[in-house]
Amino acid sequence: MFGSMKFLLISNIVTLFLALFLLSLANGMEEKKDVYIVYMGAAAPASSPETLTQTHLQLLTSVVKRQEHQKLIHSYKHGFSGFAARLSKEEALAISQNQDVISVFVDPVYQLHTTRSWDFLQLQSSLKSGSTLRANETDNGLFSKVGEDTIIGLLDTGIWPESPSFSDKGMRPLKKRWNGKCDKANDFNSSNCNMKLIGARSYKPDDNPNSPRDYDGHGTHTSSIAGGAAVSDASYYGVAAGTAKGGSPASRIAVYKVCGNFGCTGSSILAAFDDAIADGVDVLSISIGGYIFDKPDFNKDPIAIGSFHAVEKNVIVVCSAGNDGPSTGSVLNEAPWIITVAATTIDRKFDSDILLLGTGSNNKAIKGQAINFSNLGKSPTHPLVYGRSAKSNSNSSTDQSASHCDMQSLDEKKIKGKIVVCKHNDEDIRSDVLVELLKDLGAIGVILVNYQQNSVASTYVDIPVTEIPLQAADELFTYINSTKKPIATILPTISVTEYKPAPQIAYFSSRGPSSLTKNILKPDIAAPGVNILAGWPLRNSSSDIPPGKKPSGFNLQSGTSMSCPHIAGVAANIKSWNPKWSASAVRSAIMTTAILMNNNKRQLTTDLGSTATPYDFGAGEVNPIAALQPGLVYDAGPEDYLLFLCNYGYNTSTIKSISNSALVGFECPKNSSKDLISSLNYPSIAISNLHRIKKKIVSRTLTNVGAEEEITYVVSVQSPVGVDVKVVPEKLQFTKKSKKLSYQVTFSVKDSSLTNELFGWITWSDGKHLVRSPYVISSK
Ligand SMILES: *[C@@H]1O[C@H](CO)[C@@H](O)[C@H](O)[C@H]1NC(C)=O
Ligand SMILES: *[C@@H]1O[C@H](CO)[C@@H](O)[C@H](O)[C@H]1NC(C)=O
Ligand SMILES: *[C@@H]1O[C@H](CO)[C@@H](O)[C@H](O)[C@H]1NC(C)=O
Numbered sequence: 169m170f171g172s173m174k175f176l177l178i179s180n181i182v183t184l185f186l187a188l189f190l191l192s193l194a195n196g197m198e199e200k201k202d203v204y205i206v207y208m209g210a211a212a213p214a215s216s217p218e219t220l221t222q223t224h225l226q227l228l229t230s231v232v233k234r235q236e237h238q239k240l241i242h243s244y245k246h247g248f249s250g251f252a253a254r255l256s257k258e259e260a261l262a263i264s265q266n267q268d269v270i271s272v273f274v275d276p277v278y279q280l281h282t283t284r285s286w287d288f289l290q291l292q293s294s295l296k297s298g299s300t301l302r303a304n305e306t307d308n309g310l311f312s313k314v315g316e317d318t319i320i321g322l323l324d325t326g327i328w329p330e331s332p333s334f335s336d337k338g339m340r341p342l343k344k345r346w347n348g349k350c351d352k353a354n355d356f357n358s359s360n361c362n363m364k365l366i367g368a369r370s371y372k373p374d375d376n377p378n379s380p381r382d383y384d385g386h387g388t389h390t391s392s393i394a395g396g397a398a399v400s401d402a403s404y405y406g407v408a409a410g411t412a413k414g415g416s417p418a419s420r421i422a423v424y425k426v427c428g429n430f431g432c433t434g435s436s437i438l439a440a441f442d443d444a445i446a447d448g449v450d451v452l453s454i455s456i457g458g459y460i461f462d463k464p465d466f467n468k469d470p471i472a473i474g475s476f477h478a479v480e481k482n483v484i485v486v487c488s489a490g491n492d493g494p495s496t497g498s499v500l501n502e503a504p505w506i507i508t509v510a511a512t513t514i515d516r517k518f519d520s521d522i523l524l525l526g527t528g529s530n531n532k533a534i535k536g537q538a539i540n541f542s543n544l545g546k547s548p549t550h551p552l553v554y555g556r557s558a559k560s561n562s563n564s565s566t567d568q569s570a571s572h573c574d575m576q577s578l579d580e581k582k583i584k585g586k587i588v589v590c591k592h593n594d595e596d597i598r599s600d601v602l603v604e605l606l607k608d609l610g611a612i613g614v615i616l617v618n619y620q621q622n623s624v625a626s627t628y629v630d631i632p633v634t635e636i637p638l639q640a641a642d643e644l645f646t647y648i649n650s651t652k653k654p655i656a657t658i659l660p661t662i663s664v665t666e667y668k669p670a671p672q673i674a675y676f677s678s679r680g681p682s683s684l685t686k687n688i689l690k691p692d693i694a695a696p697g698v699n700i701l702a703g704w705p706l707r708n709s710s711s712d713i714p715p716g717k718k719p720s721g722f723n724l725q726s727g728t729s730m731s732c733p734h735i736a737g738v739a740a741n742i743k744s745w746n747p748k749w750s751a752s753a754v755r756s757a758i759m760t761t762a763i764l765m766n767n768n769k770r771q772l773t774t775d776l777g778s779t780a781t782p783y784d785f786g787a788g789e790v791n792p793i794a795a796l797q798p799g800l801v802y803d804a805g806p807e808d809y810l811l812f813l814c815n816y817g818y819n820t821s822t823i824k825s826i827s828n829s830a831l832v833g834f835e836c837p838k839n840s841s842k843d844l845i846s847s848l849n850y851p852s853i854a855i856s857n858l859h860r861i862k863k864k865i866v867s868r869t870l871t872n873v874g875a876e877e878e879i880t881y882v883v884s885v886q887s888p889v890g891v892d893v894k895v896v897p898e899k900l901q902f903t904k905k906s907k908k909l910s911y912q913v914t915f916s917v918k919d920s921s922l923t924n925e926l927f928g929w930i931t932w933s934d935g936k937h938l939v940r941s942p943y944v945i946s947s948k
């Protein structure tokens with residue numbers, strides 16, 4: 169009796185709320201409904217896409233009663249099951265109770281995170297490659313033959329199909345099965361696709377029209393880095409002139425537009441994964457990520473979910489690590505089934521130097537960096553003024569704000585017709601906005617004094633601008649102090665090539681460790697991501713075209729967004745060279761052959777000058793040639809990732825619904841624990857908590873993929889002070905029968921007072937190949 173009374177009471181309350189709710193609707197206060205993603209795991213093997221959509225609609229209508237809201241925004245039905253729909257909080261909660269549902273979460277908005285880069289990588293490869301390859305394989309012709317039947321898919325802002333990077337001249341029709349298509353829109357139709365660009369789809373990102381055409385530039389740039397055809401005489405208005413070509417110039421490209429003016433919605437990202445898996449892409453390149461604060465778990469992150477199902481179908485997924493460096497723990501897209509890419513500089517710099525003129529200046533030149541379109545001559549007619557000396561009388565203006573040229577802190581009269589010197593740091597307004605404001609006040613040039621060393625050369629099209637680091641600014645300030653009428657000029661940009669040292673880790677590149685799993689080392693690999701020249705929309709837009717000039721068709725961009733498609737191109741080449749390899753074998757080849765030295769034959773450093781570690785670059789800088797012949801690989805399949813999920817903390821029933829590869833009898837081992845994550849057969853090793861557990865044993869299995877079946881590899885170990893690292897056995901003898909061999913590594917603490925992270929390397933060699941893995945030991 170009590171029971172039913174309680175029930176009645178509750179339902180009365182519900183009715184009351186409902187009444188209030190209807191009242192509020194009547195008052196025009198529509199209840200807030202967000203787009204939610206309902207993730208339902210693997211599609212049952214026998215179910216057709218139509219029945220899946222039917223199931224999604226049934227689930228939606230069982231909870232959402234008002235007919236106008238019973239709409240699926242997306243139904244995921246090829247690669248996995250789920251949908252996106254507009255729901256209230258209560259409806260989302262109700263749907264999450266359904267036993268077939270794994271997770272329900274508000275549709276997140278993710279953000280978007282280029283000719284000498286390939287030549288530079290090839291130069292580096294011959295300098296210090298992991299293996300000794302024959303000279304004829306290092307010539308530039310190599311990549312023009314590789315990749316013809318490999319398809320690289322990109323989730324991005326779309327594509328500008330008329331760019332010469334996407335010409336299919338000389339290409340043959342694709343031989344394999346392809347289910348993709350070219351979406352039709354006002355500004356796009358099937359004749360925009362060709363034998364190079366074989367697919368273009370759009371997922372209603374916020375901008376109009378819903379078309380695969382790229383009105384941003386990012387997608388055109390990344391696509392041409394990954395698989396663009398070679399275009400000679402490419403340059404950005406004469407800067408960085410040379411041949412622009414993609415990493416895998418023979419590969420085919422398929423673009424999936426998921427980002428618009430306001431970012432990239434998770435629901436669109438999942439829809440693109442769903443289609444790309446069904447279309448038949450081989451490699452996916454995703455230069456998009458969430459935010460480091462409030463990072464979702466793997467089952468609520470659209471990129472982790474989509475890539476899991478892609479990798480289950482043996483699609484290689486490559487993602488950018490993010491641009492939130494140099495703070496530690498900032499790496500994104502860190503699921504172990506993803507290849508996570510950090511950014512490095514290349515051996516090219518863009519110098520726009522400052523020439524000090526007039527008495528007391530000794531005509532000194534100060535090195536600056538930027539891409540300018542300077543029209544200031546060398547004649548000494550340009551007065552120089554430091555923001556602080558041009559302070560306005562307004563009482564909100566301080567020395568501090570004026571030295572940073574903050575809005576309204578400068579006196580217009582004091583800067584008109586002058587080159588203005590401003591300090592600038594990350595908290596200030598964006599430098600291009602600041603320059604625009606100063607130009608409007610009458611400044612004829614700007615010198616930005618950056619608090620942080622900055623390897624990125626920004627482009628300024630309005631007035632001449634250059635940037636110098638604070639450490640190099642003393643000379644400038646001394647000169648300004650020394651004379652009543654300081655004068656100077658900003659010289660036109662020159663490209664400096666063969667710059668040393670390079671590569672360096674770019675300051676913006678996101679760093680390890682992964683905040684989700686310290687027992688997987690992330691990022692995995694580093695690739696060029698600073699001042700990369702690549703294709704750009706041939707479209708009139710004010711921001712990147714200097715006044716009076718035509719669109720260039722090429723642009724220089726920086727970010728891990730640019731690094732990611734470099735690795736996608738390398739992965740496509742490896743895949744076409746070795747079509748039977750798993751996604752993890754391809755990753756292993758990329759990682760174990762990476763380069764650890766710069767062009768000064770020294771250890772890699774960051775662009776701030778400090779020694780770089782695997783938390784910065786993973787296994788090192790990619791070596792595109794050595795990666796084709798790694799000798800041995802660390803292989804892993806979907807089952808290994810399921811075991812990872814067990815150890816990470818998901819239970820058997822959740823994992824069974826996430827994955828079709830969970831066989832009928834799949835059970836998470838009883839001893840599943842976070843510590844066992846380290847034993848995933850990954851090409852790197854990460855151990856946490858060693859100072860507590862004192863000793864830790866992990867195992868790895870190597871597969872011989874070299875030309876010789878009978879071959880012996882011997883190990884060498886580089887270990888840090890304070891830790892003992894032992895590998896057993898020290899010799900692996902591969903034969904025709906034993907292609908796979910395992911070894912164990914024992915890590916033991918010798919000095920327990922050590923804190924922080926320690927790094928080392930385990931390298932297997934047969935005299936020809938070097939198969940190298942980084943490891944990290946963290947005290948916590
Ligand atoms: C490179 O040269 C070797 C030996 O001359 C030959 O066996 C091999 O096929 C060549 N490789 C390529 C890619 O031409
Ligand atoms: C496709 O677009 C091109 C150029 O935008 C146009 O010339 C052509 O007529 C269009 N074809 C169709 C079938 O709409
Ligand atoms: C200075 O500040 C006072 C109040 O803090 C304000 O009333 C006044 O208008 C300001 N003067 C100027 C010139 O901005």
Ligand SMILES: *[C@@H]1O[C@H](CO)[C@@H](O)[C@H](O)[C@H]1NC(C)=O
Binds near residue numbers: 643
């Ligand atoms: C320039 O002068 C200012 C104030 O007069 C002083 O604070 C600053 O340290 C001087 N800078 C240099 C580099 O001499």
Ligand SMILES: *[C@@H]1O[C@H](CO)[C@@H](O)[C@H](O)[C@H]1NC(C)=O
Binds near residue numbers: 707708
């Ligand atoms: C771009 O602008 C130029 C003049 O500034 C004009 O001649 C040309 O037609 C424009 N092109 C497009 C595609 O709008």
Ligand SMILES: *[C@@H]1O[C@H](CO)[C@@H](O)[C@H](O)[C@H]1NC(C)=O
Binds near residue numbers: 821
């Ligand atoms: C598995 O985990 C999910 C999500 O945490 C939970 O809802 C479910 O009850 C668990 N199942 C079992 C059998 O423990």
Ligand SMILES: *[C@@H]1O[C@H](CO)[C@@H](O)[C@H](O)[C@H]1NC(C)=O
Binds near residue numbers: 837838
């Ligand atoms: C965990 O359990 C499995 C069997 O379920 C066993 O094969 C494995 O050796 C165990 N691992 C450890 C580290 O105890």
Ligand SMILES: CC(=O)N[C@H]1CO[C@H](CO)[C@@H](O)[C@@H]1O
Binds near residue numbers: 660
């Ligand atoms: C990149 C670029 O256009 N640089 C220009 C800078 O200004 C000088 C002088 O006007 C030009 O000659 C350069 O081409």
